[in-house]
Amino acid sequence: MGRLSVNLCGVGLDNPVIPASGTFGYGYEFAEYYDINCLGTFSFKGTTLHPRFGNPTPRIAECTAGMINAVGLQNPGVDKVIAEELPKLAQCFHKPVMANVSGFSVEEYAETCAKLDKEPQVGWLEVNVSCPNVHGGGMSFGVDPDAAASVVRAVKAVTTKPVIVKLSPNVTDIVSIAKACEAAGADGLSLINTLLGMRIDLKTRRPVIANTMGGFSGPAVFPVAVRMVYQVAHAVRIPVVGMGGVSTAEDVLELMLAGAAAVEVGTANLIDPFASKNIVDALPAVMDRYGIERLSDIIKGVK
Amino acid sequence: MKQVILTVTDNRPLTKDVFLMRLTGDMSAVTAPGQFVNLKLDGLFLRRPISVCDVQDDTLTLIYKVVGKGTAQMAALRPGETLNVLTGLGNGYDADIPANDVVLLGGGVGVPPLYLLCKTLLGQGKHVHVILGFNTKDELFFENEFRMLGADVTVTTVDGSYGVRGFVTDALPDRYDYFYSCGPEPMLRAVYRATNTSGQFSFEERMGCGFGACMGCSCKTVTGYKRICKDGPVLKKEEILWDA
Numbered sequence: 015m016g017r018l019s020v021n022l023c024g025v026g027l028d029n030p031v032i033p034a035s036g037t038f039g040y041g042y043e044f045a046e047y048y049d050i051n052c053l054g055t056f057s058f059k060g061t062t063l064h065p066r067f068g069n070p071t072p073r074i075a076e077c078t079a080g081m082i083n084a085v086g087l088q089n090p091g092v093d094k095v096i097a098e099e100l101p102k103l104a105q106c107f108h109k110p111v112m113a114n115v116s117g118f119s120v121e122e123y124a125e126t127c128a129k130l131d132k133e134p135q136v137g138w139l140e141v142n143v144s145c146p147n148v149h150g151g152g153m154s155f156g157v158d159p160d161a162a163a164s165v166v167r168a169v170k171a172v173t174t175k176p177v178i179v180k181l182s183p184n185v186t187d188i189v190s191i192a193k194a195c196e197a198a199g200a201d202g203l204s205l206i207n208t209l210l211g212m213r214i215d216l217k218t219r220r221p222v223i224a225n226t227m228g229g230f231s232g233p234a235v236f237p238v239a240v241r242m243v244y245q246v247a248h249a250v251r252i253p254v255v256g257m258g259g260v261s262t263a264e265d266v267l268e269l270m271l272a273g274a275a276a277v278e279v280g281t282a283n284l285i286d287p288f289a290s291k292n293i294v295d296a297l298p299a300v301m302d303r304y305g306i307e308r309l310s311d312i313i314k315g316v317k
Numbered sequence: 318m319k320q321v322i323l324t325v326t327d328n329r330p331l332t333k334d335v336f337l338m339r340l341t342g343d344m345s346a347v348t349a350p351g352q353f354v355n356l357k358l359d360g361l362f363l364r365r366p367i368s369v370c371d372v373q374d375d376t377l378t379l380i381y382k383v384v385g386k387g388t389a390q391m392a393a394l395r396p397g398e399t400l401n402v403l404t405g406l407g408n409g410y411d412a413d414i415p416a417n418d419v420v421l422l423g424g425g426v427g428v429p430p431l432y433l434l435c436k437t438l439l440g441q442g443k444h445v446h447v448i449l450g451f452n453t454k455d456e457l458f459f460e461n462e463f464r465m466l467g468a469d470v471t472v473t474t475v476d477g478s479y480g481v482r483g484f485v486t487d488a489l490p491d492r493y494d495y496f497y498s499c500g501p502e503p504m505l506r507a508v509y510r511a512t513n514t515s516g517q518f519s520f521e522e523r524m525g526c527g528f529g530a531c532m533g534c535s536c537k538t539v540t541g542y543k544r545i546c547k548d549g550p551v552l553k554k555e556e557i558l559w560d561a
Binding site: 036037038039043044046047059067068070071072073074075076077078079080081083085088232283284285286287288 | 560
């Protein structure tokens with residue numbers, strides 16, 4: 015085991031760096047630029063039961079130290095992901111991949127996860143509960159402890175793979191959601207998803223994004239991520255994957271000190287396609303600078 | 318795609334708000350006319366995608382209009398300054414077509430990517446007729462540059478202050494076997510309606526990454542969903558689905 019290695023829900027990672035869902039496609043696109051086996055793993059594009067085109071454009075707005083996106087879960091649907099995207103990924107990535115799943119009903123989550131459960135390439139299911147519940151008045155599953163728990167129970171019933179619930183920060187009390195997911199059987203939690211944001215064009219006086227609002231991400235949200243990872247990691251016993259604005263090796267250490275067992279890198283990949291690899295490469299020297307022998311020693315090490 | 322550091326060697330106005338910038342460095346990733354580059358500018362989060370006007374050896378020519386913070390910052394760059402640039406983005410124009418009489422239609426800052434395309438087509442011995450459309454005479458640029466390549470050039474202005482009064486579609490020749498276009502979407506729609514052969518269109522969309530990862534610039538086509546940045550920006554006439 016190397017000094018960067020960590021364990022995530024019983025599956026070993028060579029290092030804790032995980033490109034986040036929606037910023038890394040299905041992986042093989044980035045394999046054109048570098049050998050993606052240098053990563054701990056990555057979380058593939060949010061996948062739903064049925065194919066989705068997503069929202070109208072513009073889907074992107076620039077912000078200070080970040081961006082808003084309202085892509086709307088564009089993906090080819092789970093059957094095509096299994097039939098076409100995973101075989102392409104197998105050509106260039108030889109580690110277990112994290113399968114990111116979204117749904118608009120409890121049944122949809124379960125059906126999608128049941129299909130992915132049969133795929134040996136999938137090491138973890140990362141269940142995004144930030145989507146609107148079409149049977150619950152459109153309110154996000156992730157803002158209500160009971161709704162989030164119902165998704166977790168349904169997914170756990172159809173899979174033996176570790177289930178990591180990706181939590182929304184757009185809640186009053188993230189700890190209560192986290193505890194509800196843990197009690198429902200979640201094997202891990204990942205946070206934070208994007209913060210709901212909005213921009214308005216001064217010339218047209220219209221929202222910049224066609225969907226009006228979208229998910230705010232990038233370095234600007236990093237302090238929110240540190241705070242929420244700290245709160246959640248100190249309230250649950252299951253591992254927490256930290257994310258939110260991570261762009262440097264130092265950010266990885268900070269989130270791990272706050273309580274993250276592994277760290278996802280999102281928006282940084284969109285500005286610099288080599289960002290995740292550069293963070294992996296930079297980690298040993300940065301660890302030396304802070305007197306860290308093994309990364310796993312610093313998890314939740316904040317004093 | 319490559320991530321390279323380029324050095325500004327020239328940056329000057331062509332009109333009141335349109336600038337020409339030349340940069341030198343590794344251009345090996347640029348493989349087709351109509352591709353674009355994505356520039357990282359200090360203090361701005363997202364990169365700025367700009368179409369490639371020309372590439373010769375290790376020199377890149379960009380032409381851009383100052384429309385906001387990013388392009389204003391570009392206009393202030395001085396020779397010797399360096400930029401982190403992703404090069405060779407997008408599919409670019411397919412210049413390998415079975416036609417000999419080709420029309421290029423460019424509107425405003427849609428004109429620049431047609432320059433390298435024009436060079437490429439003329440190099441294949443094709444006859445190239447370039448129609449450059451502007452609102453008014455003061456906005457005109459690159460008429461002589463296209464003429465010096467050896468193309469037939471017609472300029473149109475909406476107000477009639479120079480060349481043919483009207484839009485690029487008002488100057489379409491009677492006979493041609495293929496066309497290429499780049500410009501604002503209303504112009505592209507007009508070109509789509511006015512042309513009677515196959516052709517290619519270069520589209521613009523607000524982008525996140527510029528290299529196919531974020532799905533920020535997707536559009537629907539006859540052949541499925543496409544990313545303007547990676548599967549485009551050039552689409553063939555036959556695959557275009559216009560939004561209602």
